Amino acid sequence: MSPIRASGVRAALRISRRNALRSRWRSTLILAMIGLPVALAVFALTALFPRPGSDRQHFPIGQADAVVTGAHEWAGLTQDAWGNGVPAQRVPAQPDSALRVPAQRDGARRPFTQAEVTALLAPGSRVIPVARGTFRYLTPQGYDTGEIRQVDLRDPMSRGTFRLTEGRLPATPGEAVVSAERLNRDDDPAVAPGVTLLVGEERRPVRVVGVALFAMAGIEPALVTFPGSLPADAFGPVDPELMSRAWLVDSPRPVTWADVRRFNARGLVVVSGAVIDRLPADESYARVSDLVRTVPWIAIMLLEVVLLAGPAFAVGRLRRSREFALVAVQGGSPAHLRTIALADGLLFGVAASALGAALGGVAARLATPLLEWRAGRLFGPFQVPWVAVTTVAVLGVVAGLLAALAPAVAAGRTDPVAVLSGRRERGRERGRERAGRPLLGIVLVVSGTAATIASAGHDIAWTATSALVTQLGLVALTPAIIAAAARLAARLPLPLRFAARDAVRNRGRTAPAVAAVMTAVVALVAVGVAGDSEIARRSAFGYTLAPAGTLQVSGPDLTPDLWDRVRSAVREELPARVPLIEARMLATGSGVPLNAFVVDVASGTSTVEWYDATGSGGLLVGDENLLRYVLRRDDPGAVAALHEGKLVVLNPDVIRQGQVRIGLSRVTGGEAPPPLTLPAAGVRATGQGWARAVISPEAAAENGYGTVTAMLVVDPADFRTPSATADRIAAKVERITGMATVRLETPEVPDDTLFLVVLSIAAAVLVLGMTSVATMLAAVEARPDLETMSAVGAAPRVKRAVVAGQALVIALLGSVTGVLAGLAPGIAAARRPVPYPTVFLRTDGVTTAVPADAPAIAIPWALIGLLVVGLPLLAALGGAAITRSRLPLPRRRAT
Structure with a gap:
């Protein structure tokens, strides 16, 4: 330059x-x-x-120099800088390579002791134990399950892994802090400071003394206890992937990659802060x-x-x-x-x-x-x-x-x-402003619309990109659209005819305003269609697993005493002769609930998981009343099979040689019970029930399993619970425990009121704001014409009508074009894949992720009516209201 x-x-x-x-x-x-x-x-x-780095660590290091874990049987392992593992045949040699633990790690494991770890470190090093595991713990309102960590949070090495928000830190064994995530999740005082919890099957008492936020490292802990609160063997065997039993290291010098490889040779997995800090930004991708x-x-x-x-x-x-x-x-x-x-x-x-x-x-x-x-x-x-x-x-x-x-x-x-x-x-009198680039605009609109249609069912970013191409094409077409609208306005009243012709004559000013309104409306309509469709889908299919009119009180984590109190509260609100059906689930001898799943005998793999009663149904334990509720009819043959100790299955296809093999797992993890093989009878249901299989309590006891109450049910065939009664039951149960759910199954109508109100407010702000700016500009440029009107005797209201017409033309053209252009990306976004699809249970006991009669697309007609009719009229009224009606006389100009 x-x-x-x-x-x-x-x-x-x-x-x-x-x-x-x-x-x-x-x-x-x-x-x-x-x-x-x-x-x-x-x-x-x-x-x-x-x-x-916020989600890459097995255990947050904080101010420690390293975290280590291992067993003597793992000698010769290799790892990457983060301690991640791969199959044994991979033998890497660089910091970014993967972990290889020899095959014998799956046998007997002799974990390193604290003294052995300290001896391998540089002189002057200090270590403190850390552990993590999944436990079931008893609160005053029932059982809960979550990860529990055990570490001294007062130690400087723990600094940076948490932030105390309430109370104090644990100082002695038997004390713990609860995570804010756990407290916010249920919003109940069951684990608030001052509460004593009973952890594990041994029911060790742990008193909550504070609340803290924790750094993300896999799964956030529900509780963090002081060392010694739980025995080390309660956290299970040593595991490099989970860091179930490990040590935080404070070393007088950085732990280098050479130190890591030396520790690997002895059988230790090491995550070193110094090694991680020297890594390239592997999160850059x-x-x-x-x-x-x-x-x-x-x-x-x-x-x-x-x-x-x-x-x-x-x-x-x-x-x-x-x-x-x-x-x-x-x-x-x-x-x-x-x-x-x-x-x-x-x-x-x-x-x-x-x-x-x-x-x-x-x-x-x-x-x-x-x-x-x-x-x-x-x-x-x-x-x-x-x-x-x-x-x-x-x-x-x-x-x-x-x-x-x-x-x-x-x-x-x-x-x-x-x-x-x-x-x-x-130049302006001759209308020299170009009418855009219609050919380019048509090409972009056609290609963008085709790409939008093709993006249906794919990632939302593809839909947004194709919609952007369409909008660019419409921006190029906007001057031509304005010209076409002006030709259609030839027979309209003077204010609208003048506004349309003024828009054509000043395309350089009008086209950006119309395009701005159009772009905002496209986004609003697309969000409205996608959001309304999601609301309709959830309302229609998200919670329709039970027959209409069913009253359910579920809570598999309640204690027997709490269930007695809940049962009494429900009985008080029901007529005397209404049966209260009790659905139970399998449990260990100590009362830990068990998940069940069908095992394919040929391959030994699970085919369909049977969750507990609070999920999508499952293997329930009960009498003939429960069976009648599940089948939706009286079936003497099914009742006879139930009394004979057989498993009544709604999907006979899973029966092999008259039997069904069921795998079991603890809800808290740990060693799973052996599979259970039961004689089975297949019975087709005639209506929408809840369970996929029913077994009698006697059959469960004969096979060595206990049962725990999972749900109380009032069958609508016996009594159709009124809404007022269900509300009173819910209020009573909530006063007893916050861990039970009361639900009255009723057909739900999609409630999109709040969603549409938010979108309507956004639409009003955007459309009216953009229209106001463009209308003010149009009024300034039209001043000579208004002065001429005044000179030839136009009434004072003419100026208001002209300004209102200019606002109406801008808002109406932008809104109508935007609505038409926003439907395609909205429909495509509504058909995008759902990351966590809802599981639906058919009456034959077979699950499916997508129902055959899933709703197509929900169009928010109220929002579209507001955009096409309401806001343009409101913009016109606003333009007329803020405009002075007195027209100025034209100035005398020198000739």
Whole structure:
């Protein structure tokens, strides 16, 4: 760049800064239009995306130098820097290679003792034991299951792995802190500070003394106990994958990779902080992948900013037309005028992006404690992804320049004679503004729509990308759409006819406004269709596993005493002769519930898992009343099979040679009981029941298993429980325990009221805000025409009607086009794959993830009506209300 050119840019920036300070309201508006999306993107990238290393560790190291675990039988193992493992045949030699534990690790394991680990470390090293495992523990309101860690949180090595939020840290054996995630999950006082829990089958007492947030390391702990609260063997055998029994190491020197390999030779798995710190950013792929997935959303945001800020820059260009004319008559070239106009975009883009990035980063830092509390875990050290933040800021500057580009081109065409004499510029009188690029727009719309249809059932990022292509095509077609609408308005009343023709004559101002409204409406309609479809699907199929009218009280983790109290509370609200059906589930001799699954005898693998009664049904234990409820009819043959000790199965296809083999597992993990082979009878159900198989309590006892109550049921065939009665039962049960669920099965109507209210508020803010800016610009440019109307005797209300017509045209064109364009991506998003599909149980006991009569698509007609009818009319009324009705007389101009 030559010195003259550089000085010209500096002069243009000074002019832009002076005008920005002079028009503070317009400047603030532009800064908000560009800066707020930048701030939102930076906040999301900084606060919501995973922090590096936050989910890679088996056990959080904190301030320790390393965490180690191992057994003498593992001598000669190899590992990667994170302690991960692979099959034994892989023998890596680098820090990023994988763990190989010899085959004998699955036999007898002699774990290292604390003294042996200390002897292998550098002199002066210190170690403290840590352990983790899944336990079932008894609360005052029933049983619960979760991970329990055992470590001294007061030790400096634990610093950074937690943050105490309430109470104090454990100081003696028998004390623990509960995780905020566990406390927030159920929102009940069952594990609050001051409560004593009974942990494990031995029921060791543990008193909760505080609440803490913990760093994510696989599964967040429900409780963290002081060392000695639980015996070491209660955590199971030593395991390198789970770090079930390990030690934190405080070493006088860093634990190097050579030390790790030396420990591997002795049978120790080591995760060293010094080794991890020297690793390259192996999370970069995930970070780049996350950034790539956000590209379409950032591009849509950029497009919206350009279209939204464009009219605001056009207003500034129009108000500075006399300034541009004076520069032109003093020798300024069109290039100089364009540079002065583009300086606005550069100045506002840089200022808004810098302020937005700073605001987003500060907001993310301030919001981190609240987000951590809501998530129930620590996010790790606060880090700013500078590459992503810089990219977003640069995009903000680019958005400012692109928004100022069209006004800059118009400024370069300034007719100084017409402007200084107060006349309309000739180029504008002749309608020289182009009608867009219809051919390019048609190609983009067709290809984008086809890609959107093809993206149905795939990742949502593909749908967003294809929708972006469609929107770009519609932006290119917007001038042609405006021209077509003007031709259709030939027979409309004067205000609408004038507004339509004014929109055609000033496409450079109207097209960005219509396109901005259209882009916002496309996003709102797409979100509305996808969200409404999801609500309808959940409401129609998410909770319809029991017959309509059934009252269920479920809670497999309640104690017998609590069940007695719950049973009495339910009985008090029911008529005397109504049977209360009790469904039980298999359990160990100590009362630990067991999960059951069918085992394929030929392959030895499980085919269909049978969950407990609080899930999708399962192997239930009960009498003929339960069997009648499950089958939805009286069946003497099935009752006889039940009394004979047979397993009554709703899906006869799983029976092999008159028997069914059932695998069992503890809900708390650990060694599983041996498989159970039972004689079976297949009986087809005639209606929607709950279980897939029923066995009698006597048959369970004969096979050496106990039972625990899982659910109480009131069959609608016996008594159809009124809603008021169910509400009273629920209130009584809640006072007894918060770990029981009372449900009255009733047909549910999709309730999308809150969802539509939120979308409607967003639609009103976006559409009315964009329309207002464009309408103000149109009113300023139409001033000469309004003055002419006044001179020929137009009534005062004409100006209000004209401004209202301009607002109506802009809002109506943008809304109608946006609604039509938003249906395709909304439908495609609604058909995306569900990560965790709901399991549905047919009457024959067979499960399926997708019901045959699943709802197609739910269209939010109320939202569409608001967008197509309500908001355009509201925009027109708003434009008329804020416009002065008194028309100014035309000024006398020198000839």
